[in-house]
Amino acid sequence: MDLVLDDNGPLYLQLARALKEAMAAGRLANGTRLPSSRELAYDLNLSRTTVVAAYEHLRAEGFIAGRVGSGSYVTSPWTTPVRSPPVRRAVVAQSDYSRRLREFSDIGNIPGRRPPGMRYAFQFGVPMVNTALTAQWVRELARAAPYVQPNYPRIQGLPALREAVARHVGRTRGVACSADDVLIVGGTQQALSLIARVLLDVGDEVALEEPHYFTARTILQVHGARLVGVPVDADGMQVDRLPDPAVKLTYVTPSHQFPTGAVLSHERRLALLEYARLGSGWIVEDDYDGEFRHDRQPVRALQELDRDGRVLYVGSFSKTLFPSLRLGYIVMPPGLKDDLIAAKWTDDFGSPPLDQAALANFITSGAYDRHLRQVTRKLAERRQLLRSSLQAQCGDRLEIMESHSGMHLVAWIRDMPVEEGEALIRAAAERKLALYSIAPCYLQPPQRTGLIMGFSAMSPGEIRDAVALFAKCLALFPRRKAGERGRPALYLARSSG
């Protein structure tokens, strides 16, 4: 402990003063356990009697609590939180990479997060609260722990997990691969980062859907890609609008377009594969929630149709289990395997083996399939509930996009310009309801208001209440007649009462 005695008076009082100073400065915060008198005497080269006397003195003054033998705790009257010295980021970015990080990423303002203090949130991309899964996961971890080697993990991932993933995606998504083609990664996030590093040079062109998954956009931008947004309609990305000459990489969500929910049609799948083949380009297939097909058999993966090894199929356990697991996978085309595995090695040596072992067992035991069936059923019910509640309470003010899978819907508010939409989001937040604009999903945001409405993080009762509150907020902004000009958003937000 960093204590300076002031050479003034009896040693035990000098020590008591030094400890109080440390408390006042916040270096010894409330609740901190002090070292035993024996340890502190040894550290400061004092007699134990001196330290015991200092502790007794502080105890009498109410600065510490607890007993000799069972430990003493700081109960200081100062509430100064322990603060690390303010860290200032270098004024000048230190590299081109850091310049791009500053330009494109804003980690203080990540879209889709739940703001504090909200009662309801149509948050998307978060799995259902599932206490049974948590309990099961604890058991899987305990079962796997004794068999996990303490040494560095296998770079490519635990063979048992790669095997389990290969069989699972083969069976459920039609992905043709063996365990040897699978690279275990830290979620889609790391997958995209590794792929960008392996495939892209600064200035390379990358095509992505417009609208798209904003995080994928940020990763690509930070790696120096020049992005081309390709519009999406009810059949997914309009592949005939891909740039000519062909781009190096195309990022798509074919099974459940993020965020619109469209499914890429068979013809477009074939056209996209042909585009990549002719241009010697690559396709990233992000299959983030393709397992949650509510009404029919899951749509098969694009990778199934790939005869030329141009598709990198990316899957994640963030939606099917939980995002803090930070596990996902890339099914690698043969030409990129070595580079991707080497990139993973330079990044982190390999993903944590305990979680991988638990997950391998969870999948092979059949528990994962059971869990997916259960969750898919519940998600289908909640999607239907959200849809019918919105229709009942908001009538024809909303245009809800067709979608048969996943954990969110997209709803456009008819005749509501963007500024009014922003005022609606603010008015809802004042009433403790978090709404999520679709705008961050665009390179060129549209001139109308669209919302992404997640339904996985709310119980059916909460969905009903949240929709009722949403309808009240929406009623504060009466529908415009054709040609009517907008009133100032501020006025609208304030007049909402």
Ligand SMILES: Cc1ncc(COP(=O)(O)O)c(C=O)c1O
């Ligand atoms: C389109 C899309 N892909 C992937 C993910 C999952 O990312 P990760 O596996 O890094 O948690 C998300 C999460 O919201 C997503 O929306």
